[in-house]
Amino acid sequence: MLRATKEAIDGIGMTSQRTRNRLIERLREKKITNESVLEVMRTTPRHLFLDEALAHRAYEDTSLPIGHGVTISQPYIVARMTELVLSQGVPDKVLEVGTGSGYQAAILSRLIKQVYSVERIAALSNQARIRFSQLDYNNINLRHTDGSWGWPEHAPYPVIIVTAAPPEVPQALLEQLADGGILIIPVGDQGSSQSLLVVKRNGDEFLRTKYEDVFFVPMLDGADR
Ligand code: SAH
Helix, strand or coil: CCCCHHHHHHCCCHCCCHHHHHHHHHHHHHCCHHHHHHHHHHCCHHHHHCCCHHHCCCCCCCCEEECCEEEECCCHHHHHHHHCEEEEECCCCCECCCCCCCCCHHHHHHHCCCEEEECCCCCHHHHHHHHHCCCCCCCCCEEEEEHHCHHHHCCEEEEEEEEEEEEEEECHHHEEEEEEEEEEEEECCCCCCEEEEEEEEECCCEEEEEEECCCCCEEECCCCC
């Protein structure tokens, strides 16, 4: 697998470091305060997680289409959810449901030792795998599967983050949480906004805290192929 060149990673014009720094200023204005999150977002080439035709929009604070009817999440939401991932200290591993472009997993992988990420669309999972190897992300483990069942082989997880919205919290994800662990998940119906929830496990009790309203693509049943 060919490595991405320094020129490709550095970007130019609308993908240059100057443009990226402006995004970081916007995130600060929107009250993202975790400096390690801001630093990783400053240095991660989001333009390489998009089709070339959309690369010039990579550092706008907006979600963008990545094919297959799904989107790469808005940078603000990625930053916010990453702050929540780190809210109890740095976990030793994290499970992400909804690999998509791989951008959120890439951000997590610079902060957490082992990242597990599952995706129901094979083409997206394969493309993310190629990106990770070109960009030297070596601690991200991918699986093509329906993530509403989690990834039981590596459970329990101190943190699970879900980047697609189911109508209800999937039971399997609660079961794969470590004691004291948190599940970060947008929950709600399609067509309306969803609530970003943090569900904290204490033994057999699950305490829900509601955060802001969000718009995610739906969590769908089953994996393709
Ligand atoms: N974290 C991604 C966001 C992609 S959008 C990024 O940074 O780009 C959400 C993703 O969740 C889509 O790729 C969609 O295919 C996937 N998804 C939806 N339902 C799923 C399910 N049941 N299991 C696994 N992935 C799912």
